[in-house]
Each structure stands twice: as C-alpha cells, then as structure tokens.
Amino acid sequence: MQQRMLGRTGLSVSVIGFGAAPLGNEYGDLDPRDGQRAVHTAIEEGINFFDTSPYYGRTLSEERLGEALLGRRERVVLSTKCGRYDRAKFDFSAARVTASLDESLARLRTDYVDILLAHDIEFGSVEQVLHETIPAMRKLQKQGKARWIGISGLPIRLLATVAVAGQVDVVLSYCHYNLMIRDLNELLVPSLEKNQIGLINASPLHMGMLTHAGPPPWHPAAPEIKEAARRVVSLCAERGLNPAVLGLNFALQNKYISSTLVGISHPAQVKENLEALTFKADPELLDAIEETIAPVKGRSWPSGRPENNL
Numbered sequence: 001m002q003q004r005m006l007g008r009t010g011l012s013v014s015v016i017g018f019g020a021a022p023l024g025n026e027y028g029d030l031d032p033r034d035g036q037r038a039v040h041t042a043i044e045e046g047i048n049f050f051d052t053s054p055y056y057g058r059t060l061s062e063e064r065l066g067e068a069l070l071g072r073r074e075r076v077v078l079s080t081k082c083g084r085y086d087r088a089k090f091d092f093s094a095a096r097v098t099a100s101l102d103e104s105l106a107r108l109r110t111d112y113v114d115i116l117l118a119h120d121i122e123f124g125s126v127e128q129v130l131h132e133t134i135p136a137m138r139k140l141q142k143q144g145k146a147r148w149i150g151i152s153g154l155p156i157r158l159l160a161t162v163a164v165a166g167q168v169d170v171v172l173s174y175c176h177y178n179l180m181i182r183d184l185n186e187l188l189v190p191s192l193e194k195n196q197i198g199l200i201n202a203s204p205l206h207m208g209m210l211t212h213a214g215p216p217p218w219h220p221a222a223p224e225i226k227e228a229a230r231r232v233v234s235l236c237a238e239r240g241l242n243p244a245v246l247g248l249n250f251a252l253q254n255k256y257i258s259s260t261l262v263g264i265s266h267p268a269q270v271k272e273n274l275e276a277l278t279f280k281a282d283p284e285l286l287d288a289i290e291e292t293i294a295p296v297k298g299r300s301w302p303s304g305r306p307e308n309n310l
Contacts, residue, residue, distance in 0.1 A: 001046025024057015
C-alpha cells in the first residue's frame with residue numbers, strides 16, 4: 001500500500017483511506033461483525049488512515065470503530081470530527097468542541113486522535129469557526145488530545161479561505177475530485193500547497209453516483225448530473241468494468257491528495273478497493289466519459305448557509 005505525507009503534519013497516510021460512516025449504518029444496516037472484520041482486513045492490507053465522526057450513526061460509528069481498533073490503535077492514523085451531531089444539529093462553540101472530543105475519545109477507546117476536524121463548516125458562522133472553533137481545537141492540540149487539526153465541508157472556495165485564514169493543518173474535501181468534477185485542482189490545491197496544508201479527498205464515487213447501485217434517494221445533485229453519472233456507469237458496464245474501481249483509481253492519480261476516503265463496511269469491499277491500486281484505465285474509455293459528462297462537468301450543489309456558497 002502506497003503512503004503519502006499529509007502536508008506539514010509528518011503523518012504518512014495510506015493513499016486509500018477507510019471511511020467509517022458505514023459502520024454507523026449510514027448506508028443501511030450493518031452486521032457489526034462484518035464491520036469489525038472490514039477494519040481488521042483493511043489494517044492487514046496496509047490501510048492505515050481511518051476517518052469517523054460523532055455524526056455518523058449518531059455516535060455508532062465511533063463506538064464500533066473504537067471496539068474494532070482495540071489492540072490495533074497504534075497501527076493507524078485516526079481522525080474524527082466535531083461540530084456536527086445530527087442532520088440539522090450543529091454546534092461550533094468552544095465549549096461543545098471541547099466536550100465533544102472527550103466524548104469521542106471515550107467511544108474510540110483512546111486518549112488522543114491524530115486529526116480533529118471541524119465537520120461541515122458551511123453550516124456554521126465563518127467568524128465563529130475562525131475565532132472560536134479553531135482556537136478551541138488548538139487548545140486541545142496543546143493538551144495532547146489531538147495531534148493535528150483541520151476543517152471539512154463541501155463548498156470548496158470556503159474551505160480554501162478558512163484553511164488559510166485559520167492556518168489549519170488538514171482539509172477534508174468531498175465530491176470535488178472524481179470522474180464527474182475536478183475543480184479541487186483549481187480552487188483548493190494551490191492555496192493548500194502554498195501553505196503546506198494536507199489534503200484528504202472523500203467521495204471518489206460522487207456519493208454513490210458512480211456505482212451500479214446508483215445514488216441514494218437523498219442525493220442532492222440535480223437530475224441531469226445523476227443521469228450523466230448513470231451513463232458513465234453504463235459505459236463501464238459495456239466493457240465489463242466496475243465503475244467503483246475505475247473511479248477510485250482516477251482519484252488516486254492526483255498526487256497532492258494524500259489519501260482518498262472510501263466508505264467500507266465489509267471485508268470484500270476492502271479487496272475490491274485494492275484493485276484500484278493496479279488498475280489501468282483505457283484512455284478511450286476516459287475520453288468517452290469526458291464527452292458524456294461535458295454538459296455537467298464541474299457542477300456541484302449548495303450546502304449549508306447561502307453566504308458560505310458564494
């Protein structure tokens with residue numbers, strides 16, 4: 001498993017990361033034993049970056065991940081979040097951030113996390129995030145409870161602005177670098193690279209759109225974006241290819257991205273994702289995909305407060 005350095009943190013993370021949202025039943029009920037075996041298999045296969053949040057499964061993901069990591073904690077780079085606790089429940093105050101990490105540490109059965117991220121900052125006030133949330137996270141860092149801190153969210157310009165102004169260590173961006181969209185390279189990477197801020201990419205399958213199963217009913221993309229993704233999946237099917245493997249392989253080619261997170265719930269998914277490491281994409285297929293997505297290429301959707309989507 002290839003590893004890359006994460007910005008200036010000194011952390012070396014696997015290029016494929018374990019997204020632990022499925023451990024919290026975010027994509028359907030999960031047999032806890034399958035989830036635990038998936039974690040163990042991932043570690044044995046060289047995946048060392050694990051990302052969770054108290055929001056995933058409303059603390060269930062952290063509970064299950066903590067149990068699965070017993071005896072293996074020192075073998076992984078562990079990331080969790082603060083600030084988001086339900087679909088419409090956000091609290092970026094210093095007091096809640098401080099209490100939240102203590103609660104997460106108890107569930108994760110550890111006394112520190114390697115990375116603490118403010119979760120989906122577009123749902124909060126930028127002023128509060130900069131002048132209250134991030135300083136509170138820095139205090140937790142000084143206490144040794146979080147080795148490094150950062151932010152996550154969807155609006156990419158917002159992430160660039162807050163990352164630089166707040167001098168954070170890590171940014172987690174999702175749905176901005178995959179077969180459907182690549183504006184991360186133009187709107188985020190230059191700022192992060194200049195400031196040596198680490199970058200984690202999530203949702204290389206555009207939150208399920210680039211899979212045979214298709215997007216979940218709640219997916220916020222416009223119908224025409226979903227239809228273009230469906231045609232991409234069909235192009236892969238015509239060639240007998242798994243679009244998930246192609247999609248992950250594509251994301252792995254971006255050398256500034258340290259790790260790309262993939263939701264994993266079963267050991268078989270670990271093996272499937274590993275195929276992306278050696279997959280060789282057909283240039284003609286990539287050209288066909290470019291033509292297919294051209295009318296919607298680069299289009300995203302709003303998230304959070306309107307003023308944070310400018």
